[in-house]
Amino acid sequence: MLLTSDAGGVRTLTLNRPHRRNAIDGELWDALRTALVEADCDRSVRALVLTGAGGAFCSGADIPQRISTAHPLYRMRQLTDVTLLLHELPVPTVAKVTGVAVGAGWNLALGCDLVVATPEARFSQIFARRGLSLDCGGSWLLPKLVGLQQAKRLALLAETIDADEAKALGLVTWMVDAQKVDAFVDDLTARLVAGPPVALTQTKSLLNEGADRTLRDALANEARAQAVNFAGMDVQEAYAAFAARREPLFTGRWAVPPNRTKEDDT
Structure with missing residues (x-):
């Protein structure tokens, strides 16, 4: 079947x-x-x-x-x-x-x-x-x-x-x-x-929803999506690959600061 x-x-x-x-x-x-x-x-x-x-x-x-x-x-x-x-x-x-x-x-x-x-x-x-x-x-x-x-x-x-x-x-x-x-x-x-999985997921969602939203709604959603992207490893990998003149290897992993302090949470 x-x-x-x-x-x-x-x-x-x-x-x-x-x-x-x-x-x-x-x-x-x-x-x-x-x-x-x-x-x-x-x-x-x-x-x-x-x-x-x-x-x-x-x-x-x-x-x-x-x-x-x-x-x-x-x-x-x-x-x-x-x-x-x-x-x-x-x-x-x-x-x-x-x-x-x-x-x-x-x-x-x-x-x-x-x-x-x-x-x-x-x-x-x-x-x-x-x-x-x-x-x-x-x-x-x-x-x-x-x-x-x-x-x-x-x-x-x-x-x-x-x-x-x-x-x-x-x-x-x-x-x-x-x-x-x-x-x-x-x-x-x-x-x-081979693309960045988190970014592609969010781009797909933005495009699907965009036709039914105002420009103000779309801009707010785009800002939210980019904030999530910048908090992941794929953006860092993309910049590193560009500097090294190689193809990036995207994983969709979350970038967690290695040494958190109380100031980081405020």
Whole structure:
């Protein structure tokens, strides 16, 4: 159902229901939720990749063959929990999209910080064709990414667009040939892992929150984030590496003064 692998600080979550083009059923929603909670709690994870098996990313939420007796509000909680966990995950996230990304599947990809797609990828906000409204954060994500008018076009008409158009609209960060996409994502995540973890976490949070805040709020949040950064070892390491003309080695460690005095606490 869900495959998990770790390499060099990168955790990869692979949706593994290729017979359904990786449509997400209740069991897979639960597995995703558990996996994201575990990634959030594991300090060895410095970046996360979300992808799909068998030449597809995700064809959306799996429509059950039999009507569920659970109340729709409870069923929707599975989706909203996963959406929030993915969006708020402290580490950088990358969606690697091959094949279709439809409905909730596309919105999970858009919920990642960066999206890498192959030319064969196809995207659709298919909800209207199913008599449904947007979910998995689509109503919040799309207007921020493409503007209100294009968001309405994608949602109301439920058109399928190709990778070229998705990139032109700003819904794909990079488009990479299928033969090269794995190596590209490996290089990209290696660069993210090499970055300062605390600073990247705070930058991600600042960018996510900035669109909904006033400039005064954003400046206050930036000042708070920089104060935390200056209290860590990574800033010192960056300056030392610059002076020595070498690449920095960021650890995210806290810089605690070795000799504290009472004056330090006042």
